[in-house]
Amino acid sequence: MASSLCLHLQTCSHLGCIAAAKAAAPSMVATANKSLCPFLKRPFLPNFCLPSGSSADLCERQPLRSPELVALEYADLNLSHKIFEEAGHVRVRQHVNPLSSSFSVPTPAPNWDEVFKDPKLPLMVDIGSGSGRFLLWLAKKHLDSRNFLGLEIRQKLVKRADIWVKELGFSNVHFMFANATISFKQIISSYPGPLMLVSILCPDPHFKKRHHKRRVLQKPLVESIVDSLMPGGQVFIQSDVLEVADDMRLWFDSEANVLKHIDKLDRSLLCDKDGWLLKNPMGIRTEREIHAESEGSNVYRRMYQKYT
Numbered sequence: 473m474a475s476s477l478c479l480h481l482q483t484c485s486h487l488g489c490i491a492a493a494k495a496a497a498p499s500m501v502a503t504a505n506k507s508l509c510p511f512l513k514r515p516f517l518p519n520f521c522l523p524s525g526s527s528a529d530l531c532e533r534q535p536l537r538s539p540e541l542v543a544l545e546y547a548d549l550n551l552s553h554k555i556f557e558e559a560g561h562v563r564v565r566q567h568v569n570p571l572s573s574s575f576s577v578p579t580p581a582p583n584w585d586e587v588f589k590d591p592k593l594p595l596m597v598d599i600g601s602g603s604g605r606f607l608l609w610l611a612k613k614h615l616d617s618r619n620f621l622g623l624e625i626r627q628k629l630v631k632r633a634d635i636w637v638k639e640l641g642f643s644n645v646h647f648m649f650a651n652a653t654i655s656f657k658q659i660i661s662s663y664p665g666p667l668m669l670v671s672i673l674c675p676d677p678h679f680k681k682r683h684h685k686r687r688v689l690q691k692p693l694v695e696s697i698v699d700s701l702m703p704g705g706q707v708f709i710q711s712d713v714l715e716v717a718d719d720m721r722l723w724f725d726s727e728a729n730v731l732k733h734i735d736k737l738d739r740s741l742l743c744d745k746d747g748w749l750l751k752n753p754m755g756i757r758t759e760r761e762i763h764a765e766s767e768g769s770n771v772y773r774r775m776y777q778k779y780t
């Protein structure tokens with residue numbers, strides 16, 4: 473079985489095939505994305521291949537690129553690919569400029585009764601939700617106990633995520649086209665339940681100094697997040713760009729009168745010597761995170777909790 477899957481995966485990255493591979497040998501696949509080829513610096517599936525040559529030879533036969541790693545990590549969702557016919561091709565290259573006039577009108581809050589089956593459940597908000605797979609995975613895990621809201625500035629990504637929500641039939645997850653920097657407060661203030669978690673994961677870096685004001689996290693958003701969180705609510709930030717992670721960290725570290733870093737409260741969550749969490753505490757990686765780690769990059773994470 474393993475060898476035939478190996479051959480098949482060399483030629484096919486179809487989601488169904490990857491899901492089948494995962495079902496056939498979940499532990500093998502689980503280790504795949506943690507294995508970096510020492511020669512190509514790319515992940516590979518050593519356990520699917522019957523070793524017949526050197527490690528380099530194995531890697532040549534089985535390199536996995538980040539879209540395939542994403543498909544593997546999210547295989548449980550079994551998301552359809554026919555979607556391109558409905559949503560159009562979703563190719564994300566350039567960063568959008570959130571300061572342009574087309575993104576400067578705040579998005580009104582939805583009718584919460586229409587978007588969630590139970591709008592009083594604790595809410596998690598993912599700012600810059602990208603494809604939405606990360607929230608869909610979490611929504612599946614907490615179907616009856618939590619709601620999930622993705623705020624995303626690219627309409628095409630929202631459209632595709634919406635199609636996936638309908639396909640999966642989940643009533644605890646919703647995606648909105650919004651510039652989170654200016655719309656978060658207005659949207660969240662009318663939510664009838666508690667805000668338990670806000671994540672900002674691998675936000676667009678906008679490297680040039682004169683573009684830093686385009687970064688999603690600005691002082692008013694930090695204040696709105698901190699104000700809106702329920703007592704005991706959490707903020708999770710991460711980036712593979714140290715400068716961006718440092719920037720977000722500074723904002724939340726400076727709220728030390730209301731927020732405490734999680735390692736002070738939960739001794740099982742360890743940090744490195746610089747105070748970055750050693751592991752992603754969410755149980756699943758985001759797409760950008762998978763991509764960064766597959767390239768051998770570090771991901772810098774912090775998680776804060778509001779005082780009770």
Ligand SMILES: C[S@@+](CC[C@H](N)C(=O)[O-])C[C@H]1O[C@@H](n2cnc3c(N)ncnc32)[C@H](O)[C@@H]1O
Nearest residue numbers: 570600602624625651652673674676758759760
């Ligand atoms: C690098 S991607 C990361 C996506 C996802 N969080 C991940 O880790 O894979 C950053 C996302 O944030 C979105 N974004 C950027 N500025 C935003 C804003 N002001 N409001 C909402 N979304 C924004 C981008 O369109 C993009 O999808």
